Amino acid sequence: MYGSEKMSQAYNTNMPRPYRMSRPILLAIAIIIFLGYASHSAWQQSAQPDLRTTPKIDLPTIPKTTRLHTEGRILDPFESLDESTAGLVEDIPASSTQQVAEPTPSSQSTNTNSLALHDETLGAAGEGTLYSKIGKVTMLYYNKPTKDSFWYEKALSSQREHNLRFGYKQFVLRTEIVPEFFSKQAFILSIMLQELAKPTAERLEWLFWHDVDLVLVNAQIPLELFVPPPEFSHIHHIVASDLNGLNAGVFFLRVHPWSLRYLSAIISYQDFHPDKWLRYQEQTAMEWLVQEWEQWGRNTTHVPQRWFNAYHNYGTDDSVPAEWEWKNGYHEPGDMLVHLPGSGDSRPDLIREWMDRVQNEPKKWVLALADTSYEKNVTEFWRKDAKKEREVQDTYWRRWHLLIELGSHEDDLRREAVKKAEQEAEEQDLSDEMRQEKIKELKEKYKKLKIKHLRDAERVKMKEEGLLEDNDDNGETKHENNDS
Known part of the structure; x- marks a missing residue:
């Protein structure tokens, strides 16, 4: 009792x-x-x-x-x-x-x-x-x-x-x-x-x-x-x-x-x-x-x-x-x-x-x-990363929502562009090699655009949350240079 x-x-x-x-x-x-x-x-x-x-x-x-x-x-x-x-x-x-x-x-x-x-x-x-x-x-x-x-x-x-x-x-x-x-x-x-x-x-x-x-x-x-x-x-x-x-x-x-x-x-x-x-x-x-x-x-x-x-x-x-x-x-x-x-x-x-x-x-x-590497990784996690749990989760969910919303939209645009390009290739009677090369270039273009738009959108979100100053563009510039 x-x-x-x-x-x-x-x-x-x-x-x-x-x-x-x-x-x-x-x-x-x-x-x-x-x-x-x-x-x-x-x-x-x-x-x-x-x-x-x-x-x-x-x-x-x-x-x-x-x-x-x-x-x-x-x-x-x-x-x-x-x-x-x-x-x-x-x-x-x-x-x-x-x-x-x-x-x-x-x-x-x-x-x-x-x-x-x-x-x-x-x-x-x-x-x-x-x-x-x-x-x-x-x-x-x-x-x-x-x-x-x-x-x-x-x-x-x-x-x-x-x-x-x-x-x-x-x-x-x-x-x-x-x-x-x-x-x-x-x-x-x-x-x-x-x-x-x-x-x-x-x-x-x-x-x-x-x-x-x-x-x-x-x-x-x-x-x-x-x-x-x-x-x-x-x-x-x-x-x-x-x-x-x-x-x-x-x-x-x-x-x-x-x-x-x-x-x-x-x-x-x-x-x-x-x-x-x-x-x-x-x-x-x-x-x-x-x-x-x-x-x-x-x-x-x-x-x-x-x-x-x-x-x-x-x-x-x-x-x-x-x-x-x-x-x-x-x-x-x-x-x-x-x-x-x-x-x-x-x-x-x-x-x-x-x-x-x-x-x-x-x-x-x-x-x-x-x-x-278990013992080293586990020790390091509890010493450093575990203390940033809320920050890590906030970052995760910010990016998750961006991928669900913006990322899905970008994927739809890529699929539509690929479908249109395949139709044009068929109308132009291009060879299989030329068609595949054209589609490959198009997918690469849309992949870079998606990455850029995701980074831009995260920067906007972080500014709204007070986590990034308006003049803090160093990180984005560095990533864009690497991608190019």
């Missing part, structure tokens, strides 16, 4: 009125989930784990006839499919098209493991019962097993070596809690409540959320490396942005009452902001919230994307001013993981490709921490 009153006081003191209204509902949901854990947990911790025994990887969502057993053994998570196993995967019905994380129509669905409080097949054996103070959280559920879901399970199993090495508990949600992707925040909230109910010394200190569409490439990199030093104790949320803004596929949350309020605000965002369009559902809700500086932004830090959210290299747009450094953080050898958002139907193939890379070229991709 005392704990409940104390939590209630914290909510009443810190939460704005709209978010307080949702508290009773959210707490009721959390209590139901917590009771569900007690009766459906898939994990029982042994007192003395046998370190000589490899943890069994059981794929509960794949029928026994298609489980990944070969001659009585279970495949290593980094083992490629060869002729001996490919046939087993072919047994999965190809006509089944359900996607990962689709709503499960019935609580009796055979693929559901209820809420896996701690997945022992992926959890830490560690040294005895010694676990890290960081826990991993993810979700993977679907209506029927498919070839795609098979590779998602393989991607999830790539976490195993990392968990074993550093003692990370792996929490896996195997069934939907609330509609759409808000199950992510609901699941994290339920774990956060359980941890805060424990004595301080027994709690996890951080939760590391990761989507299932990623491959843990380099198991030599500890998550502890990325949490803020003591002087940044006010930072409770660590995220990485891509070119579309905040990416909710991988992030850290401190086990702290602030995180309870933040998760509650995300889940209830649509109810209290029906006028806001959530382009990427809960990810966009997170993005809107962290732009509210006093309430959420000041406790959030955006870190370099490659730290723990590196992408597969899809190429870089060079029609943006070079000094903006407007590019995704693409994976380089030694990076901890590769994330594959937006890859659509090619995602299972990319998962397989990356797991093959790790298996076939470990010396290239799996580097010791000391052989990477």
Whole structure:
């Protein structure tokens, strides 16, 4: 009772009125989930784990006839499919098209493991019962097993070596809690409540959320490396942005009452902001919230994307001013993981490709921490860049809006000009070589114009914000000279 009153006081003191209204509902949901854990947990911790025994990887969502057993053994998570196993995967019905994380129509669905409080097949054996103070959280559920879901399970199993090495508990949600992707925040909230109910010394200190569409490439990199030093104790949320803004596929949350309020605000965002369009559902809700500086932004830090959210290299747009450094953080050898958002139907193939890379070229991709630039970059970030969080975010969003508005307009003009030039080339019966050369010159012209117009527009915006004097043209002149 005392704990409940104390939590209630914290909510009443810190939460704005709209978010307080949702508290009773959210707490009721959390209590139901917590009771569900007690009766459906898939994990029982042994007192003395046998370190000589490899943890069994059981794929509960794949029928026994298609489980990944070969001659009585279970495949290593980094083992490629060869002729001996490919046939087993072919047994999965190809006509089944359900996607990962689709709503499960019935609580009796055979693929559901209820809420896996701690997945022992992926959890830490560690040294005895010694676990890290960081826990991993993810979700993977679907209506029927498919070839795609098979590779998602393989991607999830790539976490195993990392968990074993550093003692990370792996929490896996195997069934939907609330509609759409808000199950992510609901699941994290339920774990956060359980941890805060424990004595301080027994709690996890951080939760590391990761989507299932990623491959843990380099198991030599500890998550502890990325949490803020003591002087940044006010930072409770660590995220990485891509070119579309905040990416909710991988992030850290401190086990702290602030995180309870933040998760509650995300889940209830649509109810209290029906006028806001959530382009990427809960990810966009997170993005809107962290732009509210006093309430959420000041406790959030955006870190370099490659730290723990590196992408597969899809190429870089060079029609943006070079000094903006407007590019995704693409994976380089030694990076901890590769994330594959937006890859659509090619995602299972990319998962397989990356797991093959790790298996076939470990010396290239799996580097010791000391052989990477992590320690230097992380130290420099917290020493310098982290102190400029608000300035960096203001700059990011100024440029993002310019690209969405002005940049899109410039791209439309270029496409219209190219289309007109192609028609003229056809009318003039130009050769393919002459036509291609003409189009190339035209694209280059419009690219330079776009870069110039973006720089001009940013200069105007900065003057409006009082960040640039009217006579301060040195930077622009220098860039124009370089471009010419």
